[in-house]
Amino acid sequence: MIEFKNVRKVYPDGTEALKDFSLKVENGELMTLIGPSGCGKTTTMKMINRLIEPTSGSIYINDKEISDYNIHELRWNIGYVLQDIALFPHMSIAENIAVVPEMKKWRRKKIRDRGIELLEMVGLDPSTYQRRMPSELSGGQQQRIGVIRALAADPDIILMDEPFSALDPISREQLQKDIRVLQKEIKKTIVFVTHDMDEAMAIGDKVCLMKEGQVVQVDTPQQLILNPKTQFVRDFIGERKSPWQTAVDVIADQSQSHVIFLSDYEQGLYNQSGMYAIKDEHNMYVGAVNDGNKVDIKTIDNDIPLFQATEVIQSDEQVILPVLKEQKLVGILTNKDIIAFLRSKTKVENGVVQ
Structure with missing residues (x-):
């Protein structure tokens, strides 16, 4: 479980990115963070693995304050998927997947078996893709590798920072479906930042709608549609959502x-x-x-x-x-x-x- 308690973040230039921010993400839950540009989504995410430190307030993982964890152990137990994928271009796909398990000194056979398991999980034939270089893959295939690389060392938490936004619409929609299917199997705690409302509603167990560094409403996609708490939520969700995209x-x-x-x-x-x-x-x-x-x-x-x-x-x-x-x-x-x-x-x- 991840919990923010009254977190505030003020940058050196005086920008207040988060204001009395409180949020709880349950174990095995996929939480999407959505809101206008500059609302604090990425700041919130980067605080979980201590890329950004809060000015005040507390953040907990499994009821232990994150500042009490060894920072390397903390980050090893958190997978991170970026928008630009950031695969190592000089490494094969198998080598990219193996990076964190090797840091954790896994045995070679365990690393190899894990790579095969993950490639099969996302529908990429290991015999075909293990030895390929990132430049030989399509954008959607590279992003799948980015996702399973984050899963390689079996972390409890996955952070996904607008991971599909650079893809074409067809690849993006397919990956959204894939991540939902994958999540049903792996049941990780996932925090997913996106600027796309349809994406947030399609993949999130819950959606955290933010505005000016604060939580406006946290709810299931269905409840956000049926019971928006403010006019801001109604405008942000309701007016942009096609009824055909509504969950059944x-x-x-x-x-x-x-x-x-x-x-x-x-x-x-x-x-x-x-x-x-x-x-x-x-x-x-x-x-x-x-x-x-x-x-x-x-x-x-x-x-x-x-x-x-x-x-x-x-x-x-x-x-x-x-x-x-x-x-x-x-x-x-x-x-x-x-x-x-x-x-x-x-x-x-x-x-x-x-």
Whole structure:
């Protein structure tokens, strides 16, 4: 866990970058930092590995103040991914990945095995890419190497400073998807700085919206959309966000009208027609029924955007789409829910769609 408590940072020229800044990032959470230029995002990130020291206040990692850690050990346990990637051009890909494990005096076989494991994790064939030089890779491939190099020594924390901003839109969108998939597997604590609102909302478990060195709102992307606390949040989030990019758990029906309990089904207490999702007493999704018969139906993850969900719905004739978060049922998505949501986000004046 990373925690900032009443942190203030004033630079020698008098610029106050952070003002009474407090923030908690839970273990295994991906927190995105977003806000206008100069709001203190990068300063916040660089304080975690002590590239910048606070003027006052305290920063903790796992309830221990970071100033109490040996600075080398602290940084070895924090991976860092930069915008400009900064791969060593004279080193092969395998050698780039091995830099920190070698500093930590890992055995050669362990380093080699770790490199192979990481390349496979991001879809790059080790037999093809291990011996290549950075100049032989595309921008997206180089950035993947930058990410797994940060993971090489298995740090608990990863800092990502606008890592995808220099990439073309297609590569950037693919890497955003990749980092979400990767995070589900590795479950690291990640702090991700970005200036792109869609990116912050697409990849963050939580989003910290900052303004003038202060936290304005920290929330899930869905809650930022549904319950902005100030007009600044409403303007910064709402006006820039396409409804098609909204995560489906914002839209899904949570009324339980399309859900039955497993115990009711097993005891024969269910006799309704139509399609229903089944959940157990722990809210875990266990299947579906259609007119009384168990059926296999498609499900979707809670954090995918609406436009992806519509592709799933269009590819099948099922009338409900269970929305899951780590196999827990968080809601049901139907065409009716989608239409109602899109209508709520569409401005109509004098019969004309704006």
